[in-house]
Amino acid sequence: MARSRTSSSVLFPLRHLAGLALLAGGALLGGNAHGAAEGTEGRTPHVSARLVAAADAVAPGERVTVGLAKRITPGWHTYWRNPGDSGLATQVHWQLPAGAAAGPLQWPAPERQALGPVVNYGYAGEVTLLAEFTAPADARPGDVLDIAARAEWLVCSEVCIPEQLDLNLSLPVAETTRTTAHSAITAARARLPQPAPWPARYSRDAHGLQLAVDSGALPAGRGEAWFFPYEWGVIDHAAAQPAQTGSDGLRLTLAPGPLGGDAGPAVLEGVLVIGDGSGATRAYELHAPLGTAASAATPAPPAVGLATALGFALLGGLILNLMPCVFPVLAMKVIALVRHGHGGRDHAARHGLAYLGGVLASFAALAAVVLALQAGGARLGWGFQFQSPLFVLFAAWLLFAVGLNLSGVFMVGGSLAGVGQSLTERGGYAGSFFTGVLAALVATPCTAPFMGVAIGFAMTQPPASLLSVFLALGLGLALPFVVLTLQPALLGRLPKPGLWMLRLKQALAFPMYAAAAWLVWVLALQTGADGLPLALGGMVAIALAAWLHEAARHAAPRIRRTARLGGTALLAATLVAASSLQPAAVPQTHSATAAPASLLPLETYSGTRLAALRAEGRPVFVNFTAAWCITCLVNERVALERPEVAAAFAAREVAYLKGDWTNQDAGITAVLNAHGRSGVPLYLYYPAGAGATPVVLPQLLTADIVLQAIAPPPG
Amino acid sequence: MKPSPFVSRLTTAAILAAGLLTGAALAAPQVGQPAPTFSATTADGNTLDLQSLRGRTVVLEWTNHDCPFVRKHYRTGNMQATQLAATSQGAVWLQIISSAPGTQGHVDGATALRLNSERRADRISHVVLDPDGKVGRLYGAQVTPHMYVIDAAGTLVYMGGIDSIPSANDGDLANATNYVRATLTALQAGQPVPNPVTRAYGCTVKYGS
Numbered sequence: 001m002a003r004s005r006t007s008s009s010v011l012f013p014l015r016h017l018a019g020l021a022l023l024a025g026g027a028l029l030g031g032n033a034h035g036a037a038e039g040t041e042g043r044t045p046h047v048s049a050r051l052v053a054a055a056d057a058v059a060p061g062e063r064v065t066v067g068l069a070k071r072i073t074p075g076w077h078t079y080w081r082n083p084g085d086s087g088l089a090t091q092v093h094w095q096l097p098a099g100a101a102a103g104p105l106q107w108p109a110p111e112r113q114a115l116g117p118v119v120n121y122g123y124a125g126e127v128t129l130l131a132e133f134t135a136p137a138d139a140r141p142g143d144v145l146d147i148a149a150r151a152e153w154l155v156c157s158e159v160c161i162p163e164q165l166d167l168n169l170s171l172p173v174a175e176t177t178r179t180t181a182h183s184a185i186t187a188a189r190a191r192l193p194q195p196a197p198w199p200a201r202y203s204r205d206a207h208g209l210q211l212a213v214d215s216g217a218l219p220a221g222r223g224e225a226w227f228f229p230y231e232w233g234v235i236d237h238a239a240a241q242p243a244q245t246g247s248d249g250l251r252l253t254l255a256p257g258p259l260g261g262d263a264g265p266a267v268l269e270g271v272l273v274i275g276d277g278s279g280a281t282r283a284y285e286l287h288a289p290l291g292t293a294a295s296a297a298t299p300a301p302p303a304v305g306l307a308t309a310l311g312f313a314l315l316g317g318l319i320l321n322l323m324p325c326v327f328p329v330l331a332m333k334v335i336a337l338v339r340h341g342h343g344g345r346d347h348a349a350r351h352g353l354a355y356l357g358g359v360l361a362s363f364a365a366l367a368a369v370v371l372a373l374q375a376g377g378a379r380l381g382w383g384f385q386f387q388s389p390l391f392v393l394f395a396a397w398l399l400f401a402v403g404l405n406l407s408g409v410f411m412v413g414g415s416l417a418g419v420g421q422s423l424t425e426r427g428g429y430a431g432s433f434f435t436g437v438l439a440a441l442v443a444t445p446c447t448a449p450f451m452g453v454a455i456g457f458a459m460t461q462p463p464a465s466l467l468s469v470f471l472a473l474g475l476g477l478a479l480p481f482v483v484l485t486l487q488p489a490l491l492g493r494l495p496k497p498g499l500w501m502l503r504l505k506q507a508l509a510f511p512m513y514a515a516a517a518w519l520v521w522v523l524a525l526q527t528g529a530d531g532l533p534l535a536l537g538g539m540v541a542i543a544l545a546a547w548l549h550e551a552a553r554h555a556a557p558r559i560r561r562t563a564r565l566g567g568t569a570l571l572a573a574t575l576v577a578a579s580s581l582q583p584a585a586v587p588q589t590h591s592a593t594a595a596p597a598s599l600l601p602l603e604t605y606s607g608t609r610l611a612a613l614r615a616e617g618r619p620v621f622v623n624f625t626a627a628w629c630i631t632c633l634v635n636e637r638v639a640l641e642r643p644e645v646a647a648a649f650a651a652r653e654v655a656y657l658k659g660d661w662t663n664q665d666a667g668i669t670a671v672l673n674a675h676g677r678s679g680v681p682l683y684l685y686y687p688a689g690a691g692a693t694p695v696v697l698p699q700l701l702t703a704d705i706v707l708q709a710i711a712p713p714p715g
Numbered sequence: 716m717k718p719s720p721f722v723s724r725l726t727t728a729a730i731l732a733a734g735l736l737t738g739a740a741l742a743a744p745q746v747g748q749p750a751p752t753f754s755a756t757t758a759d760g761n762t763l764d765l766q767s768l769r770g771r772t773v774v775l776e777w778t779n780h781d782c783p784f785v786r787k788h789y790r791t792g793n794m795q796a797t798q799l800a801a802t803s804q805g806a807v808w809l810q811i812i813s814s815a816p817g818t819q820g821h822v823d824g825a826t827a828l829r830l831n832s833e834r835r836a837d838r839i840s841h842v843v844l845d846p847d848g849k850v851g852r853l854y855g856a857q858v859t860p861h862m863y864v865i866d867a868a869g870t871l872v873y874m875g876g877i878d879s880i881p882s883a884n885d886g887d888l889a890n891a892t893n894y895v896r897a898t899l900t901a902l903q904a905g906q907p908v909p910n911p912v913t914r915a916y917g918c919t920v921k922y923g924s
Contacts (some may be wrong), residue, residue, distance in 0.1 A: 152884075156918070156919065
């Protein structure tokens with residue numbers, strides 16, 4: 001029985017229609033020559049439909065395929081599960097006998113339907129939506145199961161009409177299931193997307209979403225390819241999908257939709273329809289996680305071998321010693337050198353090796369964390385640990401504690417019998433080791449030339465290569481100091497230890513306090529003001545604990561124990577409190593990009609924005625930065641925020657986009673990876689013209705480098 | 716950081732340029748960015764400049780009186796109630812008709828005003844006539860009803876559907892979340908808009924070619 005209802009303004013005499021439908025009988029949706037079960041056809045003004053089954057009888061508890069078979073009036077269409085810009089997906093509300101079940105709808109591959117600027121995904125002509133029906137386990141052979149469904153759809157041509165039909169199907173129960181082909185179900189199965197036999201992934205870049213399918217070379221004469229996402233809003237449904245094919249597979253460039261920006265899905269899911277050039281199509285279900293897919297228009301990352309990467313890492317590590325991050329630690333090392341230099345050559349060399357051990361152990365630990373997180377599917381970059389507010393908090397506290405130590409608030413081990421003595425004491429290899437750890441810690445927010453390429457390479461390599469590149473970097477960082485400790489000539493020329501060393505040591509506390517203060521600022525950007533009480537309160541607690549520890553040194557044993565117990569409890573409470581640290585609900589993502597007195601009119605980076613500016617024909621300068629990236633901040637001060645650069649940008653109408661990587665941002669990580677980098681800073685200059693190749697600027701900028709990059713090509 | 720006028724003009728230009736480049740495609744504006752400004756004729760024959768409404772919350776409603784989804788929301792009084800709630804808190808409600816001449820929903824000014832009067836939709840501030848689809852394409856309006864909310868600073872804060880259940884059935888209203896009301900409530904409370912971008916559902920806007 002078919003009962004038709006419509007809320008259309010165009011109301012037909014429904015009784016007449018129903019009568020017509022009955023007369024039409026099996027003529028419509030025909031081809032059911034083998035007697036598979038099917039229900040009476042229902043009709044609305046624009047669709048005739050019935051329930052069908054791929055069997056003429058079902059055994060108790062067994063499954064058969066059923067379907068909603070629709071024939072749509074020419075010129076009209078109904079919609080897919082993601083209907084696109086407008087439209088509504090067809091819905092089927094089953095009313096089943098007790099104990100029976102119907103699975104989710106299975107949708108044949110859709111077609112695009114454009115109406116003016118609006119593009120929908122749906123079906124024209126005949127389509128059957130499938131579902132797996134399970135008969136009740138307690139059904140008895142001879143019973144007849146009444147499968148009923150209310151089907152609702154929106155049918156559109158120029159205008160749209162919501163319609164619904166109540167349909168049913170009688171399916172006999174038998175001892176064994178008798179499957180029978182039903183032409184409507186057979187046709188629908190042929191159009192169902194198959195699980196894609198190839199891995200796929202997607203990434204965001206300046207051109208939009210890059211969907212890469214590792215299909216290998218597709219057969220020649222291939223027609224067009226089109227991707228239909230399951231979710232609305234991830235891609236711009238109406239935009240063209242430029243395709244590139246090569247020996248490695250297929251790549252589609254998709255314009256992001258309103259929900260496809262930087263907070264887009266972790267996995268892009270949908271159906272890829274590939275034409276074979278002769279009008280026939282194959283549909284594949286794709287499951288494309290966010291991953292690396294180098295943009296078609298972006299040059300491939302520079303090809304680097306392991307040997308080159310190791311060399312670059314060593315060189316980068318060496319240069320890292322000259323970067324502002326490592327400077328305070330470098331000065332500490334000089335003091336240590338003076339101290340050890342007078343203890344004999346072997347003694348100094350052992351300290352050098354302990355320092356090297358500290359650096360290498362830290363880099364090995366970092367590599368281990370990277371590998372562990374990569375195994376968990378995370379995508380990381382250089383300095384990623386500073387994206388964790390908890391790490392920033394502990395680093396701030398550690399640097400503060402080191403500062404207190406340098407200020408002389410407390411001593412580690414030894415006694416305060418005399419600073420001179422402690423400075424020339426023979427042991428203390430642990431101290432040198434710790435200095436190495438500290439050097440590695442403060443080095444990570446800095447990037448030196450050559451490092452970007454090496455680390456970018458390492459991040460994509462198997463564990464052994466990754467570890468060796470990290471160790472080469474550490475070796476480079478430690479090398480100057482180790483070499484110095486091995487130079488007897490140099491050691492002989494060092495000044496004698498004295499009070500000046502105490503004063504220098506005290507002075508060096510201030511870079512530590514400054515670094516701690518800077519990290520508290522980074523934390524405030526990550527957690528909002530809520531993180532500040534914890535960070536600053538923790539510092540007070542650490543200072544108090546340090547003072548208690550030191551003050552108790554010469555007290556009576558009982559008082560000493562009590563004071564140290566108190567200090568330890570205080571530190572433990574601080575650490576427990578740290579676990580309550582929450583990232584801000586709305587991360588202060590733009591804070592690092594909102595330079596208060598920026599000379600350059602800047603905008604926040606997004607793939608869409610970049611694409612729009614380039615489409616407009618504007619040259620674009622993109623700056624990927626982070627609040628914790630000292631190299632980035634220095635570059636901005638010395639090279640970008642300069643009157644002459646601002647004037648050149650204005651004169652040449654260069655748009656300036658800033659991408660903030662202070663917090664994790666998969667979109668920016670993907671762009672970094674596409675350029676063979678794993679961390680900030682990254683400076684890209686896109687000359688005017690949508691097809692122009694971006695220029696990658698060096699990691700250490702000067703105003704001249706920037707001006708040269710944006711200057712017009714000679715001639 | 717508040718975008719400079721230069722940047723907002725640039726954004727508008729970029730949206731227009733993108734629209735031109737992609738041919739017929741619509742380029743939707745972005746939530747959180749300045750709402751595209753326009754100047755258009757109203758049903759009572761005046762000219763309305765969106766910029767003149769700066770300082771007040773503005774709701775845009777794309778409509779087509781013959782669209783079954785529009786009919787659902789007027790038949791049930793849901794749209795009128797939303798209009799009342801919006802204008803009661805000081806918002807300006809613009810009803811926009813982008814149907815091209817000869818297509819469903821295209822009406823002249825007098826008819827548009829009469830239809831609203833018949834439907835007791837008496838809280839609509841202005842009916843904007845957009846037969847050439849300029850305003851509709853500027854906003855990427857795809858369906859009727861497609862809803863947009865612009866805050867007092869001229870920033871687009873919501874675009875999408877009238878509510879959370881895409882259907883033409885009156886019975887679904889009871890269980891649906893009215894996104895426009897939720898947006899207005901959040902704006903009044905100074906809180907972030909809960910769902911700034913949703914899928915609009917309804918009939919395709921009948922743009923001329």
